[in-house]
Amino acid sequence: MKWNARTITHRGEQRIAVVFQKDELLLYAVKSIPGCRWSQSLKLWHIPDTEENRRMTGLPLEAALQPNEEGLRGLKNLKLWMRSKRYSESTITTYVDATKSFLTFFNDRALNEIGNDDVVQYNNEHILKQGLSASYQNQVVSALKLFFMTVGDRKIDVENIHRPKRAKALPNVLSKDEVKAILEAHSNIKHRAMLSLIYSCGLRCGELLALKPLHIDSKRNIVLLQNAKGKKDRIVPLSPKILELLREYYKSYKPVHYLFEGYVAGAPYSDKSLQSVLRHALFKANITKPVTLHWLRHSYATHLLESGTDLRYIQELLGHSRSKTTEIYTHVSTKSIQQIKSPFDDL
Template sequence: MIWTAKLIKHREENRIAVQFEKNSALINRIKEFEDARWSTKKSVWHLPDTHENRDHFKIIQYENTIPSVEGIEQMHKFNQWLSSKRYSPNTIKTYTEALKSFLVFYREKSIKDITNDDIIIYNNEYLLKKKLSASYQNQIVNAIKLYFRTVQETKIDVEKIHRPKREKILPNVLSKQEIKSILDAHSNLKHKAMLSIIYSCGLRRSELLNLKLIDIDSKRYIVNIRQAKGKKDRITPLSLKILELLREYYKVHKPVKYLFEGIELGTIYSEQSLQSVLKQALEKAKIKKPVTLHWLRHSYATHLLESGTDLRYIQELLGHNSSRTTEIYTHVSTKSLQQIKSPFDDL
């Protein structure tokens, strides 16, 4: 049988479209499938989107990218709820996409019939089979727990939804010499200033991009970081060396609103362009490590700790809610380790 098959949406219903050359024997064969229909508009035969039909027509991907009609409606409601609670756009996108993955997996099941056992099945049959990370699984759990707290009729016991065992991953840290090589790599004043202030103030990527001219307080030597992660304001010291670099940058580029602007004045600099700035610096500095912008923030915190700064101050400077988050830098600081003498040296 020569045919092609693909997933389609027909009258708000998930279906499998099957196309083949007109042949009476083939038409009689397709009619044997339960609920097989002919679409005059699409000029295809289409069948219910079931696992059996997918297997028969060798549609390999397990998940459709579209939830059920009910799932789409619930995603919209969840999105609206998150917006009304003033979650950040990034969090809304992350949680909505995470919920979508779960609802796509159970698109043939009514949401009110989903149980805690179904979540365990999803973890095993989808997340673990696809070898997705524990951090992604944790995002899914966050989204599911938050969503089912907003649903009235449900069989889910939110408090019994378990999280994956926390991975103990240490932050990636660069040496001061590596940092210097990266910051000195660019001759472009704007690019040099962007990377320098990320490291010197321990900024997140979004915090740098959203900095405005009024956030630089040159009289008090501080940077005001407004409505950062967790919708919190904080301040961080502005070194005299960075202030001089920013003044030099301002004379050349003259931004009007944001500290670092896009091609058009007054527009925010793009995340992709900032990533490219770092990539170019790494190439010029001939650093082969898979460095990300967040490595600069990790390095800032670790270097502060190694220079004797109290952990409580570092917590405030980074904007961490919990001291436990900041304490992880004690595991990557080499100050104490360098004082330990290896027994190998005595052999």
């Protein structure tokens, strides 16, 4: 099969990243592997790091290479520094993993021997050769900048580490009918409530799982999101229909601490289980698109724009720091495009 594979540590778990060009047959083959998951942050599919999966993907069975001792100490210091700055654990994991991959590539070199040309070499001989995305390459650059800022005696010029040209990819958006089919697919009220709340409030996966009952203000019809991405609090409007659904759900499940809890009372629902809830909804709704939870957030923003909501309000609701991030939804809104008459109709 035409794919590239490498080992990664994702959310504290050893996994195998599988990277390939868009191909429906390959996508089906990868998704059929038990334990296969999509990483929204890394923009890739990954599977359990087992002996069987290593053989299937062509990876060596022996343990993967590691950075040298100096590199390992540097990774430890990076992790401690980021924690002291109150970075989220998911960001810490992403940055440490990216830096670890780079230091493993140059594990025969001291840190003060690594220069900017080596970053170019790594990009060409590892990232491009493995077919990894520009998004991942950007993550590596961000991680290396932070890492080498914390290294005293260094040859590398942090400010001159160049980034790849960003691809202008449009967000994936579902139609309202598709969203309705997904949200109504589950008979389980808990599953329906979780997916419905993500779409109706434009939430990120982590924001939903961090919610507590006290964050739902039924008097003011708002949801309070605390310590969201970028350590920012924000409020989003709560649909009366969702409020009724949540009240029905609450009476049935009576969560102890978090609004949505797993099998253990008081513990938050896992993101892995939430992704599984979405997969089952897609199957029941007979939707074959590779939909992720973030598609619901994109769809929320686009549908707001198409209904006439001002971009400034959408930016606030989504928690975007820059208006440019929100403006991308103007490129996927079809409201104006559908009003354009094709000259073909006049032939």
